[in-house]
Amino acid sequence: MQVTAKHFLMILVLAIVWGSSFTAVKVAVDDFTPVQIAFIRVLIGAILVLAVALFSKINLPKKLVNWVLLLLIALFSNVIPFSLIGWASTRSDSSTVSILMSTSPIFALVVAHFFTSDDRFTLFKLLSVLLGFTGVVVLSFPSESSLGSGELLPKIATLLAALSYVIAGMLPRRLSENLGVPSITCTVLCLSSIMLAPIAITQNFSAIDSYSSEALFAVLYLGVFSTALALMIRYSLILQVGYTFVSYTGFLVPVFAVIFGAILLREELGNHAYIALSLVLAALAVSRLSTEKLAGYVSTIRGSKTE
Numbered sequence: 513m514q515v516t517a518k519h520f521l522m523i524l525v526l527a528i529v530w531g532s533s534f535t536a537v538k539v540a541v542d543d544f545t546p547v548q549i550a551f552i553r554v555l556i557g558a559i560l561v562l563a564v565a566l567f568s569k570i571n572l573p574k575k576l577v578n579w580v581l582l583l584l585i586a587l588f589s590n591v592i593p594f595s596l597i598g599w600a601s602t603r604s605d606s607s608t609v610s611i612l613m614s615t616s617p618i619f620a621l622v623v624a625h626f627f628t629s630d631d632r633f634t635l636f637k638l639l640s641v642l643l644g645f646t647g648v649v650v651l652s653f654p655s656e657s658s659l660g661s662g663e664l665l666p667k668i669a670t671l672l673a674a675l676s677y678v679i680a681g682m683l684p685r686r687l688s689e690n691l692g693v694p695s696i697t698c699t700v701l702c703l704s705s706i707m708l709a710p711i712a713i714t715q716n717f718s719a720i721d722s723y724s725s726e727a728l729f730a731v732l733y734l735g736v737f738s739t740a741l742a743l744m745i746r747y748s749l750i751l752q753v754g755y756t757f758v759s760y761t762g763f764l765v766p767v768f769a770v771i772f773g774a775i776l777l778r779e780e781l782g783n784h785a786y787i788a789l790s791l792v793l794a795a796l797a798v799s800r801l802s803t804e805k806l807a808g809y810v811s812t813i814r815g816s817k818t819e
Contacts, residue, residue: 515753520796526745527761531768533738534606535776536730537598543718543727546598549734551705551712554590556735557743558701564744565694572695578687582699589680589743590704593673600666600673610769612670613762614648617641619678620759637756640799644763647791650784674762681755684747693748701743760799763792 540549562570573579600609618641684696691699720728749758767788 515757519749519753519757522745522749523758523761523764523796526742526749526758527764528768529737529742529745530761531610531765532772533734533742534597534601534610534765534769535772536734536738537601538606540727540730540734541598541602543723544731545712545715546595546602547708548712548715548717549598549731550591550594551708552731553594553734553739554701554704554708556732557739558698558705560736560740561694561698561701561744565692565698568692568694570695570698571689571691572699573687573689573691575688578689578691581683581687582696583703585680585683585696586700586703586707587680588676588683589700590739591707592676593680595708596669596673596676600669603666604670606769607766607773608667609670610766611648612667613674613677614645614766615671616674616677616762617644617756617759619675620681620756623678623682624754624756636798636801640760640795640797643798644760644792644795647763647788647795648766650788650791678755678759681746681750681758684750685754693744693751696747697740697743701739757799760796763795767792 537549544552573582597609597613621637621641687696746758
């Protein structure tokens with residue numbers, strides 16, 4: 513399907529929601545364990561999306577292979593990355609975690625080339641990855657918490673979370689039944705809740721009045737926006753335009769993570785953030801180019817000059 517302005521707008525919304533989630537996770541880990549945060553957000557998301565799915569007539573898979581695929585999507589898109597990001601956030605600042613998560617488009621470029629037939633590697637996709645990653649590097653330069661500081665294990669955990677997202681992103685288009693975005697999202701979130709519940713419950717939830725209002729609001733925000741809304745947008749985009757394009761959200765996320773840090777935590781926002789954002793937007797534009805399109809542009813320009 514042709515990428516339109518609507519898809520770019522959806523990418524922007526997704527990047528804003530996920531960019532703010534790193535701040536929310538950082539706040540929530542003060543009172544909740546990483547697994548508890550993952551469980552609460554998928555449970556809230558499941559309840560909300562279930563209401564949408566029921567309203568739009570939910571379609572459950574009839575084939576066992578599709579149930580297995582949805583189980584794998586739940587594992588790699590929610591259970592593993594949410595837990596790893598939460599754990600990494602207890603040992604790293606949110607900016608470092610978000611910057612490392614921006615490696616997902618690089619993983620996606622390689623994985624999509626070998627495991628899809630319509631999302632192959634091109635020179636323009638390589639150039640877009642280099643531009644986007646350059647933007648992330650520019651973003652990280654002025655920060656005291658650079659990629660080289662802190663513990664190694666949280667960084668490895670974050671990279672594994674990024675890879676996990678990519679694996680999950682390749683699976684929805686393999687579903688052999690037309691289930692619809694609400695049904696896919698609802699089923700994935702319900703399966704994620706079931707997998708996370710036994711571990712989260714054994715970690716002893718405290719009385720609700722013992723949690724800070726900030727932590728409670730943070731997990732509520734994560735469930736409603738960073739999970740329910742974000743996953744609906746994510747699966748809709750994957751089914752429409754493929755995961756490689758969706759993965760470029762990873763370059764925008766750290767930019768918005770820094771912006772939200774400046775707004776909510778009153779951190780200073782330097783010119784590097786604006787430069788990084790420009791590079792990322794250029795990367796998104798270049799990712800949609802092809803030799804045929806470029807040749808068409810050149811022919812159009814030459815034709816206009818000869819008139």
